[in-house]
Amino acid sequence: MNKSGSNLKTVxxxxxxxxxxxxETDAIQDKFKEKGFEVKPFGENVDxxxxxxxxxxxxxxxxxxxxIRQAVRNSPNGRIAVTGCYAQVSPQEIKNIPGVDxxxxxxxxxxxxxxxxxxxxxxxxxxxxxxxxxxxxxNVSEDGFISATSxxxxxxxxxxxxxxxxxxxxxxFSRGRAxxxxxxxxxxxxxxxxxxxxxxxxxxGINIGTYEYEGKETYDIADLLDGLQQIEGLKRLRLSxxxxxxxxxxxxxxxxxxxxxxxxxxIPLQSGNNDQxxxxxxxxxxDEYQDLMNRFVKYIPDAALGTDVIVGFPGETEExxxxxxxxxxxxxxxxxxxxxxxxxxxxxxxxxxxxxxPKLVKSRSQILHQLGKKLKQSxxxxxxxxxxxxxxxxxxxxxxxxYTNNYIQVEVxxxxxxxxxxxxxxxKGITDKGLCQAILTDKSKLAS
Numbered sequence: 199m200n201k202s203g204s205n206l207k208t209v210x211x212x213x214x215x216x217x218x219x220x221x222e223t224d225a226i227q228d229k230f231k232e233k234g235f236e237v238k239p240f241g242e243n244v245d246x247x248x249x250x251x252x253x254x255x256x257x258x259x260x261x262x263x264x265x266i267r268q269a270v271r272n273s274p275n276g277r278i279a280v281t282g283c284y285a286q287v288s289p290q291e292i293k294n295i296p297g298v299d300x301x302x303x304x305x306x307x308x309x310x311x312x313x314x315x316x317x318x319x320x321x322x323x324x325x326x327x328x329x330x331x332x333x334x335x336x337n338v339s340e341d342g343f344i345s346a347t348s349x350x351x352x353x354x355x356x357x358x359x360x361x362x363x364x365x366x367x368x369x370x371f372s373r374g375r376a377x378x379x380x381x382x383x384x385x386x387x388x389x390x391x392x393x394x395x396x397x398x399x400x401x402x403g404i405n406i407g408t409y410e411y412e413g414k415e416t417y418d419i420a421d422l423l424d425g426l427q428q429i430e431g432l433k434r435l436r437l438s439x440x441x442x443x444x445x446x447x448x449x450x451x452x453x454x455x456x457x458x459x460x461x462x463x464x465i466p467l468q469s470g471n472n473d474q475x476x477x478x479x480x481x482x483x484x485d486e487y488q489d490l491m492n493r494f495v496k497y498i499p500d501a502a503l504g505t506d507v508i509v510g511f512p513g514e515t516e517e518x519x520x521x522x523x524x525x526x527x528x529x530x531x532x533x534x535x536x537x538x539x540x541x542x543x544x545x546x547x548x549x550x551x552x553x554x555x556p557k558l559v560k561s562r563s564q565i566l567h568q569l570g571k572k573l574k575q576s577x578x579x580x581x582x583x584x585x586x587x588x589x590x591x592x593x594x595x596x597x598x599x600x601y602t603n604n605y606i607q608v609e610v611x612x613x614x615x616x617x618x619x620x621x622x623x624x625x626k627g628i629t630d631k632g633l634c635q636a637i638l639t640d641k642s643k644l645a646s
Contacts, residue, residue, distance in 0.1 A: 205318050206277065208244040209235045212265050215252025217438065218402045219282060221353035223250045226310065233311070240269070246277045246317070248310070251284035251292075253372055255540040259284055263295065270297030277317040281307040283372035287544070289329045297321075303329035304373060350591035350600075350618045352396040353438075356384050356422060357403030362441070365479045365546035366511065366539065369404055378409045381417045381425065388426050397618060398434035398460075398589055399426070406437065407444025420449040427458040433620060434589060434603060436460040439506070442467075442490050443481040450497035461501035462605040464535075465490070468508045470525030471518045478511060479546070484525065491529050502532045502577065502605035507566060510539040510559030512550035519562050526569065532577035532605070534570035538563050571632070578606055578628050585624045585639050590616035599633070608634045 209230050213223040226248065227237060238244050247269040251262035262284040269278050279300040280292050286303040293301055299322045300313055306328045316326055359374040360367075388399055401423075403409070409419040417425075419440075427435055435458050442465050453459050469475055472483045482490075494503065507522065526534070538559050541548040581602075588608045590600035597609045598616040610616075610623055623636035 206245040206314060207234075207236060208238050208242075209246045209248065210238045210240045210242060210244045210269075210272075212240045212247065212249045212269065214250065214262050214265060215254060215258060215283065217353060217400075218355060218404065219250050219252060221355060221402055222307065223248075224353075226250075226307065229311070241272055243273050244276050245273075246279065246314075247273055248279045248281065250307070251280060251282035253282075253284040253287050253368055253542075255542050257540055259288065259291075263291075266292065266295050266298060270295075275321065277321065279310065279313075279317075281310070283369070286329060286372045287368065289327050293325045293327055298325045301325055301327040301329065305330040350396065350589060351398045351400060352391045352394075353400045353402045354384070354388055354391065355379065355403055356401050357406045357409045360405040361408070362405065362481060363479060365477060366508065366542065366548075368542045368544055371544060373404050376405055376408050378411045381411045381413055381422060384422060385425055385429070388429055388432070392429055392431045395618065397432070397620065398436060399432060400436045400438055401426075402438045405441060405444075407440040418446075419444070420446060420452050423449070423452055423456075423459055427456055432458060434458060434460055437463060439464040439466060441465075441481065442487050445490060447493065450493055453501070454497045460603040460605070461498050462503075462603070463494070463498075463501060464504040464506075465494075466506035467522075467526070467529075468506060469511065469514075469518065470522035474511055474514060474518055477513060477547070477550075478508070495530055499530070500604065503530050504533045504535060504605075505529075505531055506535045506537060508537050508539050509563045509566060510554040510556075512539070512547055512554065513552040514539075514554050523565065523569065526566075531573050533574045534566060536563055536566045536570065574632060575628060578625075578634050581606060581634070582625050582627065585622050587620050588623050588636070589620045590618070592617065606634055607632070608636045610636050610638055612638060 211223050211227050213220045231237060249265055249269060252258040253262070266278065266280055277299045278297055279302065280298055281302040283304065285292055285301050289301045289303070292298055299317055302310060313326065313328065357376065357378050359376045360370045361376045363370050391399055407419055409422055411417045423435065426432070440463065445465065453461060467487065468478055468480060470484060475483060586602045588600040588602055590598045592599050593615060598612045599607065599609045601607055608623055608625065621638055622640040624639045625634045625636045627635045629635055
């Protein structure tokens with residue numbers, strides 16, 4: 199029997215937005231399970247629905263509102279709790295949606311159980327709103343909330359907030375200032391995740407390259423990775439997106455020689471033009487980014503490298519776009535994440551009058567998507583015929599699917615469920631869906 203909100207017995211969750219949001223939802227969901235709640239899929243009629251929202255664009259706001267209204271329709275007599283970035287930035291908008299009972303900011307989402315007794319007696323006439331709107335976000339520690347995500351891979355949040363204020367981004371306003379999880383606490387959580395059976399941990403945060411914790415010593419992101427890679431039983435450690443100006447020689451060298459840290463980085467570019475980078479308020483210029491690419495190739499030449507590109511940022515000309523394409527073609531990228539610029543109310547860029555025609559943005563985006571496919575295929579092609587270890591994380595269309603440590607997605611035919619197992623495979627070909635077909639080369643290790 200649950201100990202919080204005594205007559206609330208069933209709960210469902212809906213996550214919108216980024217992987218960090220998903221990891222936070224998963225952490226909270228696990229706590230609900232520990233307290234005796236029955237977790238049901240979103241869409242079912244439940245006593246309580248928790249929505250973790252996104253506000254990265256105006257479209258994200260609209261999607262969050264639509265999900266809230268859907269939750270109200272799904273559970274007309276159930277209680278609706280809304281948290282996340284949209285709740286942080288626009289709590290009054292959410293409060294005005296009929297059927298909402300509880301609005302929690304990003305600093306309050308982990309304290310949800312302290313508010314449940316307020317909801318136990320039925321729907322509220324007036325929603326309760328608890329949002330720290332002063333940018334306090336005093337502590338990134340989450341009271342023992344473990345960031346487990348699946349049977350195979352766990353996303354471990356090590357950092358929160360951002361002080362960069364890129365002109366297109368609302369996140370500093372929704373997540374607060376940059377702050378880091380204590381070093382020893384992070385190692386402790388990672389050990390718990392490994393003890394639970396997770397073989398890969400992905401470090402997440404809003405701006406993880408700015409990780410810095412002052413304890414007995416001062417620890418940066420390279421120090422944290424070094425400490426984590428020494429945890430017995432941890433097979434893989436992977437970085438999520440990291441800003442180019444935060445990547446040190448020590449970090450690249452650490453990845454180069456590590457047997458645990460995956461040879462895979464995701465380093466945003468956004469534009470191949472200095473004037474656009476300046477307008478975006480990015481913390482680097484093209485010559486600095488090129489220097490980083492030179493060092494990347496020097497230290498980890500075979501690593502997977504992804505990047506983010508914004509298409510159609512205000513003022514982007516044909517020449518700007520051509521420069522970006524040319525720059526990308528001359529870098530060691532293996533895949534691209536392409537984002538069409540979208541206004542976000544409250545950001546500096548949204549006030550610009552020099553907007554790009556949406557049809558032009560779409561056509562430019564399509565060009566980059568085709569380039570991204572070629573880069574990925576070219577990288578995969580280099581490894582055909584080679585044997586690599588794969589951590590399998592799902593079964594799709596009757597085949598086991600997983601990733602090599604250098605982020606090649608692989609599928610194999612197997613009569614057994616290989617989830618959360620690492621097996622050597624030989625890469626044989628590339629599918630129409632962009633995966634590598636492979637055959638198991640260590641069948642003798644399979645359980646009988």
